[in-house]
Amino acid sequence: MNRGPFIFLGVFIILSLTWALVINKPIQESGHLSPIFDAEQGGRLPMNAKGGAAQGKLVYQEFGCIACHTQQVRVSSGFDLQRGWGERQSVARDYIDQTPALIGNTRLGPDLSNVGQRRSDREWHLLHFYNPQITSKGSNMPSMPFLFETREIVGEPTNRALKLSAEYAVADGYEVIPSRKAEALVAYMKSLKVTYDLKEAPKSKDVMLEELTAALENAK
Amino acid sequence: MNLIGNLCSSLCSNLEGDAKNRGTQRTIDASIRFPLVSLFKAAVCWMLIATVFGLIASIKLHTPSFMEECQYMTYGKVEPIFWNTLIYGWLFNAGLGCAVFLLARLGGVPLKQGVSLTIMTVIWNLAVVIGVIGIMLGDQLPYEWLEFPSYTAPIFFVSFLGIGLWCAMAFRARVQRSTYASQWWILVALFSFAWIYSAAQIMLVCSPAQGAFQNLVSAWYAENVFGLLIAPLAFASIYYLIPKTLGISVVGYRYTGIAFWSWILFASVAGAAKMVNGPIPVWVASVGVIATFGLLLPTTTFSIQFLGSLLSRFSKIWDSASARFLFAGVVSFIAVMMFKIWGALRGSQEVVQFSIFDSGVNQLAMFGFAGMVFTGASYFILPRLLNKELPSSTLVDLQFGAHVLGLILLAIGLISGGIHQGELINGSTADMLTVVNTMRGSYFLTSMGLSLLLLGAIAYNVTFFWMLLSTRSEKEASTSLIEEAPELEYTAS
Numbered sequence: 063m064n065r066g067p068f069i070f071l072g073v074f075i076i077l078s079l080t081w082a083l084v085i086n087k088p089i090q091e092s093g094h095l096s097p098i099f100d101a102e103q104g105g106r107l108p109m110n111a112k113g114g115a116a117q118g119k120l121v122y123q124e125f126g127c128i129a130c131h132t133q134q135v136r137v138s139s140g141f142d143l144q145r146g147w148g149e150r151q152s153v154a155r156d157y158i159d160q161t162p163a164l165i166g167n168t169r170l171g172p173d174l175s176n177v178g179q180r181r182s183d184r185e186w187h188l189l190h191f192y193n194p195q196i197t198s199k200g201s202n203m204p205s206m207p208f209l210f211e212t213r214e215i216v217g218e219p220t221n222r223a224l225k226l227s228a229e230y231a232v233a234d235g236y237e238v239i240p241s242r243k244a245e246a247l248v249a250y251m252k253s254l255k256v257t258y259d260l261k262e263a264p265k266s267k268d269v270m271l272e273e274l275t276a277a278l279e280n281a282k
Numbered sequence: 283m284n285l286i287g288n289l290c291s292s293l294c295s296n297l298e299g300d301a302k303n304r305g306t307q308r309t310i311d312a313s314i315r316f317p318l319v320s321l322f323k324a325a326v327c328w329m330l331i332a333t334v335f336g337l338i339a340s341i342k343l344h345t346p347s348f349m350e351e352c353q354y355m356t357y358g359k360v361e362p363i364f365w366n367t368l369i370y371g372w373l374f375n376a377g378l379g380c381a382v383f384l385l386a387r388l389g390g391v392p393l394k395q396g397v398s399l400t401i402m403t404v405i406w407n408l409a410v411v412i413g414v415i416g417i418m419l420g421d422q423l424p425y426e427w428l429e430f431p432s433y434t435a436p437i438f439f440v441s442f443l444g445i446g447l448w449c450a451m452a453f454r455a456r457v458q459r460s461t462y463a464s465q466w467w468i469l470v471a472l473f474s475f476a477w478i479y480s481a482a483q484i485m486l487v488c489s490p491a492q493g494a495f496q497n498l499v500s501a502w503y504a505e506n507v508f509g510l511l512i513a514p515l516a517f518a519s520i521y522y523l524i525p526k527t528l529g530i531s532v533v534g535y536r537y538t539g540i541a542f543w544s545w546i547l548f549a550s551v552a553g554a555a556k557m558v559n560g561p562i563p564v565w566v567a568s569v570g571v572i573a574t575f576g577l578l579l580p581t582t583t584f585s586i587q588f589l590g591s592l593l594s595r596f597s598k599i600w601d602s603a604s605a606r607f608l609f610a611g612v613v614s615f616i617a618v619m620m621f622k623i624w625g626a627l628r629g630s631q632e633v634v635q636f637s638i639f640d641s642g643v644n645q646l647a648m649f650g651f652a653g654m655v656f657t658g659a660s661y662f663i664l665p666r667l668l669n670k671e672l673p674s675s676t677l678v679d680l681q682f683g684a685h686v687l688g689l690i691l692l693a694i695g696l697i698s699g700g701i702h703q704g705e706l707i708n709g710s711t712a713d714m715l716t717v718v719n720t721m722r723g724s725y726f727l728t729s730m731g732l733s734l735l736l737l738g739a740i741a742y743n744v745t746f747f748w749m750l751l752s753t754r755s756e757k758e759a760s761t762s763l764i765e766e767a768p769e770l771e772y773t774a775s
Contacts, residue, residue, distance in 0.1 A: 066453060069466050070473060073546060077477055077510075080550040085485070085502055088566045093492045124420035126358020126429075132636060136559040139632045140708040152561045157493025162424050162486070165497040167556060169636040169707055170343070172714050194346075200715050202346045202725075208353035 095155050103258045108156055111253050118250025121243045122164065125206065130170035133163075133254070143269070146180060147173040148256060153263040156256060171203055178255040187248040188224055188240050196230055209244040212236055306390070311667055313392035314382055317399040318667055319750070321379035322660055324407050326746045328371025329653075330739045335364035336645075337732040344725040354418040362429035363417050368648055369427060369507060370438075371410050376656035377515030378403070378445065381468045383663050384522050385449060388465055389456030395448065402444035409437035425486055425500040427507050432487045439480065446472045463538045467518035470546060474510035478503055494561040498554065505553030508647055510546070516615075516652045517584070519659040520608060524591045526662065527605040528598055533590035534583070541583035548576035555626045558635065574626035581619040588612040603678045607658025610686055614650030618643055621697060637704035638724075642696025649735060650689045657681075657742065664749060670758050673748040681741040688734030691727050699724025 098107045111119070122128075135148030142148055152175060157163045181187065186197055192210050194201040210224070215237050223237035232238055240248075259265060265273075339360040341348045349355045386393050413430030416422070421431035430438075449472055453465060482503040485491050491499055524532050532538075554570025592599060592609050599605045621643045624630055634640070661678065665671060672678060699721060706717045 066461070066469065069469050072543065073470055073473055076543070076546050077474060077550055080547065081477075081481065084551050084554045084566055084569055085481075085499060088498065088563055089491050089495050092563055093495045095492065123422065123424050125356055126362060126417075126422060126424075128424045129358045129361045134561055136635075139559050140635070141711055144711050152494075154492070154494040154561050157561065160493045161490045161496070163493040163496050164424050165494065165561070166424075167426065167497075167501070167636060168638070168641070170638070170718075198715055200719055202343050202718050204342065204346055204356045204358070205350050206353070206356065207351060 092154060095158050097158065098155070098260070100258070107258045107260065108159060108256075109258070110159060112249070114246055114249035115253035116250075117242075117246035118248070118253075119164070121209075121247045122250055123162070125204075127174075128164050128166045130168060130203070131172070131174045132166035132169050133173065133175045134165050135173060135175050135256075142173060145172070146176075148176045149269045150256070150259070150265045151263045152256070153260060155260055155262065171201075174251070174254055176255050178252040179257065182252055184248050184252070185225065187251050188244060189226075191244055191247060192224055192238065192240075193230060196227070206244075209241050209247070211239045211241060213239060307387070307666075309392045310386050310390070313394070314386045314396055315667055317396045317403065318379050318382060318663070320400050321375050321382070321403055322664065322746065323750075324403065325372050325375035325379060325656070325660075326739075326743050328367050328375060328407075328410070330736075330743055332364055332368040332372050333732060333736045333739045335360050335367060337729060337736055339364050340725060340729040340732050344722050344729065359417050359420075359422065362422055363414050365427055366413060366417070366430055367410065369512065370413070370430075371407070373512050373515075373648060373652050373656065375403070375407070376660065377471070377512060377519075377652065380519045380656055380659045380663065381449065381471070381515055382452070383659075383667075384464045384518055385452045385456075385468060388458065388462055388522070389452065390458050391455055393452045393455065395451075399445065399448045402441045402448065405437060405441040406445065409434045409441065412437070423487070425482075425496070426504040428482060428486065428500065428503060432483075435483050435487065439483070442476060442479070446476055463521040463532075463535070463542070464518040466542060467514040467521070470542075471511050471514040471518070474506065474514070474546075474550075478506045478510060497560065498557055498562055498566065501556040502553040505556070506550060508644070509549030509552060512648070512652045513545075513549070513615075516611065516655040519655050520588055520612065523604055523608055523655075523659055523662060524588065527602045527608065528591060528595040530591060530595060532587050533594065534587050537583050537587070541580040541587070544576065544583075545580035548573045548580065552577060552622075552626075556640075558631050571626045571628075574623055577619060578623055581616070581623075585612075585616050589616070603672065603675070603682075604658040604662040606682055607654045607661065610682070610689075611651050611654035611658060614646055614654060614689065617693070618647040618651055621646070633708055634700055634704040635708060637700040637707065638696050639700025639704060642693060642700050645696060646689065646693055649685075649692070654685065657685075660746075664746070668749060670749050670752065670754060673745060673752060677741045677745045681738040681745070684734045684738035684741065688731045688738060691731030691734065693731075695724045695726075695728035695731055699727070 099105060100107055134152040135142045135150065137143060137151045157165070190197045190203075191206050193205040193207065194203040195205070212232050213236065215235055219237055220239060223239055226232065226238065264270070338349065338355065339357060342357045342360065346357075382393075382399070409430075413434045416431035416434065417429055421433075422429040423432060449468065453469065482499055485499045486496055486503075490496055521532060521538075524530070551573035552570055554566050555574045557567040557570065560567065589612060592605070592612060595605075599609050621639075625634055625639065625643065661672065702724065703717065703721050706712045706720060712720075
């Protein structure tokens with residue numbers, strides 16, 4: 063125990079073995095997944111993100127949204143399904159196109175894996191980013207006025223401008239225009255949805271039952 | 283005041299009283315004075331900066347309008363800046379400072395090439411500065427405690443390689459052939475960090491693992507930063523300071539080997555426990571949970587050794603600034619490990635997963651355990667290094683009081699607040715805005731805790747710079763102030 067090389071060797075062996083066990087082994091075994099092609103569900107699964115959304119993902123990284131938002135749905139614990147944050151467990155295949163994957167581990171706000179499904183309104187997102195108090199009074203999500211430009215109205219008001227209520231309105235003759243970054247972030251938010259099924263993570267029984275009843279209703 | 287002159291004389295090794303009184307130790311201390319002063323200088327400054335960022339982040343949680351116009355200071359940037367300056371700024375510099383001192387003293391020889399060590403650490407600190415600016419400008423990476431932009435990684439890596447090699451050479455140069463536990467822990471910290479940092483950078487940035495597995499690598503890395511870098515440096519300081527400040531050898535020292543190997547084994551796996559319920563194979567998380575329970579073994583051994591030693595000389599603790607901080611650090615350590623192990627239980631996972639509980643435990647580990655131990659060690663090292671007395675015991679008392687109280691508030695705010703938050707988010711469908719509203723009190727408490735920590739950090743800075751810049755008194759210049767107990771320099775068999 064008194065010799066430097068012995069300690070080095072011991073530590074080296076332990077660290078390589080534990081790394082091989084908890085990092086390398088899982089990656090070798092299930093870290094090389096490929097997409098699935100399923101014509102019924104619209105082709106390649108998971109679906110590829112579109113251009114604007116990819117830009118928005120960079121903005122999401124830049125402003126560290128991951129400090130408060132996760133992008134993973136759990137079914138074996140918690141209330142994720144009841145909260146409407148998703149319909150099934152998130153599995154490794156859902157993330158194969160994502161580098162970096164913004165999975166996160168802290169939830170000061172809601173999970174965003176499926177935010178595009180429950181919130182598809184561009185205007186809502188823009189107002190929320192401009193100042194969360196407008197849409198969600200009492201939220202502690204940071205506002206991002208710097209993603210918007212307040213400028214003088216020249217001629218007609220632009221139709222891209224935010225529709226602010228009197229309480230949050232800017233000075234008369236001025237309007238608030240979302241920057242390209244803000245639009246990209248909204249595109250990214252709207253792109254976040256896991257609508258397809260995977261064999262390894264079937265939707266929960268409740269969800270399937272609901273869909274079945276809805277289908278029956280339709281058939282009638 | 284002739285500040286520059288005083289600074290030079292703090293750094294210069296020519297003291298009349300030296301040769302007579304503490305011959306060897308003086309030359310040893312002199313050989314590392316320059317790098318050590320610069321390390322501690324960096325550490326105290328980063329401590330202040332990190333605490334300020336932590337406070338800003340915490341305030342933003344209960345008063346989101348605070349500094350909301352500034353795009354460089356939004357919560358998502360301030361939070362990672364806080365953690366990264368805390369770890370790579372304050373604790374790394376302070377821990378390395380302690381390590382270098384221990385390597386020199388325990389090795390029993392003056393160390394060469396102090397200047398190259400200083401250069402390496404300056405480069406390291408420059409990398410931290412670049413990293414902070416990079417995060418502000420929006421280049422952060424989305425991995426816990428690796429948020430510094432990818433372009434800082436080569437700088438960190440190269441400077442760390444230099445630091446590690448320097449320390450390895452310092453270890454080899456020792457005249458005492460047999461080694462003491464402190465030295466093992468220092469070797470572990472240096473070797474492991476090179477390993478985990480390069481592994482994480484390769485598997486996250488250079489050739490990233492597939493999607494979900496990045497999360498695994500990131501959790502593994504973050505847990506190891508605590509378990510294999512920061513904690514070992516703190517253990518090294520504790521094993522050294524207990525005999526030095528209390529005048530006894532560590533209780534149950536012969537069990538050190540068990541604690542040592544079992545800690546490395548279990549700590550290096552424990553990070554996987556975070557993957558519970560996540561999108562990767564279930565068995566990985568289970569192995570991590572088992573390893574976290576395994577940490578009970580080394581934790582028990584450490585607790586018996588450290589608490590046993592401290593409690594057996596309890597009255598002495600309050601006489602010595604170092605021992606007092608050490609005691610607070612050890613108590614925090616035990617609390618942290620209990621929370622970590624409790625948090626890995628299936629039932630508690632269901633409650634606290636994704637809540638601010640983890641952040642609370644980590645802050646207690648960093649501020650409470652490592653921070654208090656390194657501060658205690660610096661109150662032992664600095665007077666010897668500079669041959670000056672601590673300028674004001676009131677300031678030290680103030681720092682101690684502020685830190686202890688701050689830690690308690692922080693723990694209540696984040697740990698018990700986190701449990702409450704978890705109950706609401708994971709155990710009910712309460713609206714998110716209701717949760718935010720309910721948590722406001724906890725966030726507020728956390729801010730108060732961090733304000734106290736800030737007060738402590740200011741007191742520490744004042745003490746440090748006062749000491750560095752003050753003129754040596756007659757007594758300080760001509761005699762050795764410190765009664766060393768030479769037989770304790772080396773307590774291992």
